[in-house]
Amino acid sequence: MMQLSEIGGHLTARTGIDDLMEDLFKALHSGDAGLCQLNGGSPAVIPEVTELWRRSMGELVRNGKFDVLVGHYAHPGGDPAFIRALVCFLNERCGWNLTPENVAITQGGQMACFTLFNMLAGPCPDGAVREILFPLCPDYVGYQSQSLCGGVMFRGIRPGIRMLDGHTFKYVIDFDRLDIRPETAAVCMSRPTNPTGNVVTDEELGLLREMTSRAGVPLMIDNAYGPPLPNICFVPVTPAWDENMILTMSLSKIGLPGTRTGIVIARPEIIRAVVSMVTTSSLCPNNLGQALVTPYLEDGTLERVCRETLTPFYRGRAEFALSLLPKLFGESIPWRVHKSEGAMFLWLWFEGLPITCQELYERCKSRGCFVNPGHHFFFALPEEGEPWxxxxxxxxxxxxxxxxxxxxxxxxxxxxxxxxxxxS
Amino acid sequence: MMQLSEIGGHLTARTGIDDLMEDLFKALHSGDAGLCQLNGGSPAVIPEVTELWRRSMGELVRNGKFDVLVGHYAHPGGDPAFIRALVCFLNERCGWNLTPENVAITQGGQMACFTLFNMLAGPCPDGAVREILFPLCPDYVGYQSQSLCGGVMFRGIRPGIRMLDGHTFKYVIDFDRLDIRPETAAVCMSRPTNPTGNVVTDEELGLLREMTSRAGVPLMIDNAYGPPLPNICFVPVTPAWDENMILTMSLSKIGLPGTRTGIVIARPEIIRAVVSMVTTSSLCPNNLGQALVTPYLEDGTLERVCRETLTPFYRGRAEFALSLLPKLFGESIPWRVHKSEGAMFLWLWFEGLPITCQELYERCKSRGCFVNPGHHFFFALPEEGEPWxxxxxxxxxxxxxxxxxxxxxxxxxxxxxxxxxxxS
Structure with a gap:
């Protein structure tokens, strides 16, 4: 029998993200067009967007850059041309003051978080065991098993629930419960939030920035869906960054999940540590995604396509999905939906549901409809305490x-x- | 000041591989064609090989597969079509009996080793701290900082040195010193060996297989340069695999380092654990490299190109480099070179050198010639004990x-x- 190390045990523990990836892939390759894949974070295939990448790759093959891209190791920190274009775009668009020393590239956004979590939290040289604090749970299920020292590294805060009308609610950060402790290594959240489509308000974010900055703890925002790119937001949102913040971005939601390209924006000492970890674990990131995007970052095409095509596409889908709910669910059962402010998901809540969401997931799956059971996304909330x-x-x-x-x-x-x- | 976790400290410790990647990249982008990059593992740009990948990508763009490759998350275990083609090729070529359950894909060969080392070794649930044992040191410098629990995870055995003629030597495994202990998690080596170009003989390998199998410890062979692909070997070598072995391979040396594609061949329980770790840390591997290679694996082109072009190219370069040595170094100094049996390197030894190889590296670098100082490659040998x-x-x-x-x-x-x- 194979003997696993403690780390091996942690990283191979079967968690929500394994099920999700497996369901996703099975459905994609089943050849059954009637399957309803309402799970997973795969972006939609939008012809205007796909066309960009096809054209870009065609050009790279023609002009010979393709040969260099595949034939050489990239810089561990990322492709300098891409980073220059990104810095220029972000400074112009958001009024920031970034330099290339503020940017690192990783093998996808998941890898960015994995690297940052384990670099900052867990057992520390001073004997403390530091934690990543999620100020608003539920949050992205993919963080769940990323702790190299087991689940103990994450702590989440139960949110407040604000009813907006009979069927619509919004989670809000419960600042009374939010205790940044000496052992807090970083405060982290996705914005827009995967799974709920919540966009934490600029006011809430401002408070978080104040609190973390006062505590000397970095504030990490997973901006995979956020502004300025891809900007899958249906409410006004201000992009935010400062020296105390770590922003992660991704090329996945502009239609390039297959290239595995993640971005970290942070102060130079954090960037240097991330680059060092990338070098150690994988020598360098792949550079195809970066090269595909660079020309469209430079000439403004990408921002225009996001504004004119991508964001409206997802907003339209969200509105369509929301419009179905009243008729499908009716008034006889207590159905609720989280206010849809961004990302690619609706978050449905059935108060007093007589079965667990896991059971509901299984029943739907047996009928060819894949959803994500919600309990996985509460991974950072301790099981003990008042039952919820x-x-x-x-x-x-x-x-x-x-x-x-x-x-x-x-x-x-x-x-x-x-x-x-x-x-029942 | 930023506070790093213990793991963050280990992975960001400045080691040989950081210097190597930095030198590599600086030289590549300096625009100075006169720089001599005799460091690093970047493969040569061989037009016949580059042409394959350009043609393959052109076809993927034309036939629409490119859209799926970049637009969807891949399976965490790798692209099923590539894995089928690889299994078929390996079974036919090597007489193995693999199934797709024996194969996992990682974000490069470096990541494959990182994953396997930390999955198997380090602190274990039973309280033991297990080690990776290198039966023949020096070995690949990139392993050095990969231990998530610090350097304690690696132990190396000092090799025997066999003089073949006045200037040529070969390292051999010193089986008298080779003690597989209860805390040994796996025995690991690269074959052909990076840095020396050594190919451990079939007989030595046979003994290792016996010893590890008897001890119930996996034997891990880093086959990045080995047979059947890319087969950068200048002596006859038999590819070997069995259920007790873990073989890692890479697409880098067939000219695709930029795609970051690594391969693990092992028994299914190990593969499942690797796939689970890939999912957790990075959702899925990128799939462009796999897709570029698949058609040429299927129709035999890749093997033919390796046999007719790639292997002869590197053999020719090795012979040319070796032919320069007698005239350049003369007879007045005790220069020696490791027998060149494979890979892309010569390993030079200057007995009684009055300066350290680090000093030699710096002096050469200041004159525009990059080499790799050798001491980094002895990372697994304890510093204490008889001085060497x-x-x-x-x-x-x-x-x-x-x-x-x-x-x-x-x-x-x-x-x-x-x-x-x-x-001196």
Whole structure:
């Protein structure tokens, strides 16, 4: 039998993200066009966007840059041309004052978080065990198993719930519960939030910035869906960065998940540590995604396409998905949806659901409809303490699929939810 | 000031591989064609090989597969089409009996080793701290800082030195010193060996397989340069694999380092653990390298090009580099070179060198010639014990550069070595 190290045990523990990736891939390659993949974070295939990357690659092959891209090791810190273009774009667009020393490239946004979490938290030379604090739980399930010292590295704060109308709610940061402790290594959240589509307000963010800055603890924002790129936001959001913040970005949501390109924006000492970790673990990032994007960053095409095509596309899908809910779920069951402010998901909450969301996920899956059970996203909340049934009453629905599949999938969900309530 | 975790401290410790990557990149982008980059593991640019990848990518863009490759997350375990083609090729070529369950894809060969080392060794649930044992030191410098629990994870065995003629030697495994202990998690080596160009004989390998199998410890072979692909071997070598072995491979040496594609061949339980770690740390590997290679694996082109072009090219370079040595170094100084049996390097040893190889490296660098000081490659040998000046008397020379740069660079080395001896 194989003997695993402690780290091996932590990293191979079966968690939500494994199930998600497996469901995703099985559905993609099943060849069954009738499957409703309302799970997963795969972006939609938007022809105007896909066309950009195809054209860009064609040009790289023609002009010979392709040969250099695949035939040489990249700089461990990322492609200098891409970084220059990115810095220039961000400074102009957001009024920041970045230099190339503020940027590192990783093998995807997931790897960026993995690197940062383990670089900052866990057992420290002074004997303390430091934690990553999530000020608003639920948050992205992919963080769950990333701790190299086991689950103890994450602590989440239960959010407040604000009802906006009979069926719409919004999570808000409960600042009364939010205690940054001496052992807090960083405060982290995704904005827009995966899974809920919440966008933490500029005011909430301002408070967080004050609190973390006062405590001397970095504030880490996973900006995979945020402004200025890809900017999948349906409410006004101000991009924010300062020397106390660590911003992670990704090329996945502009249609390049297959290139595995993540970006870290932080002060130079953090960037140097990230680059060193990239070198050690994988020599250098791959550079194809960066090269595909560079010309369109430089000439403004990418921002225009996001503004005119990408953001409206997802906003349209969100509105369409929301418009289906009243008719499908009706008034006989207590269905609620998180206010859709960004990202690619609806977050549905069924108060008092007589079965767990895991059971609901399985029932839907058996009918060809994949959703994400919500309890995985509460990974950072301690299980002990006052019981909170809420964490087993929610599911995440991706709205990147076609309108037809969305309608079909949501009908299955509504059907199973109704059955569950009526049989209790 | 930034506070790093213990793991952050380990992974950001400045080591040989950081210097190497930095030198490599600076030289590549300096625009100074006169620099002699005799360091680093970048493969040569061989037009017949480059042409393959350009043609392959052109076809992927034309037939629409490119859209799927960049626009979707890949399977965490790798692209099924590539894995099928690889399994088929390896079974046919090597007479193995692999199934797709024996293969995982990682973000480069470096990442494969990083994942395997930390999955198997370090602190274990039973309280033991397990080690990776290198039966023949020196070995690849890139392993050095990969231990998530600090350097304690690696232990190396000092090799025997066999003189083959007045200037040629070969390291051999010292089986008398080779003690597989209860705390040994795996035995690991590169074959052909980076840095020396040594190919551990089939007989030595057979003994290692016996010993590890008897001890129930996996034998890990880093096959980045080995058979059947890319097969940069100048002596006959038999590819070997069994259920007790873990073979890592890479697409880097067939001219695709920029794609970051590593391969692990092992028994299914190890593969499942690797895939789980890939999912956790980076969701999935990028899949462009795999897609570029698949058609040429299937139709036999890749093997033919390796046999007819790639292997002869490196063999020719090795012979050319070796042919320069007698005239450049002469008979007045005790220069020795490791028998060149494979990979892309010459390993030079100057017995009784009055300066350290680090000093020699710096003197050469100041004259525009980059080499690798040898002491980094002895990272797994404990510093304590009988002193061994040998570890400060060697340098690694890459022979992938043009003949002109090789001649120029080696002249600088010879000049500095002679100066060092004459001034002592």
């Amino acid at each position: 049934p809420h964490r087993h009453e929610c599911i995440r629905i991706s709205f990147t699929q076609t309108e037809e599949l969305l309608r079909k999938g949501l009908s299955i969900v509504a059907d199973e939810v109704r059955k569950a309530y009526s049989r | 000046p040998h570890r400060h008397e060697c340098i690694r020379i890459s022979f992938t550069q043009t003949e002109e740069l090789l001649r120029k660079g080696l002249s600088i080395v010879a000049d500095e070595v002679r100066k060092a001896y004459s001034r």
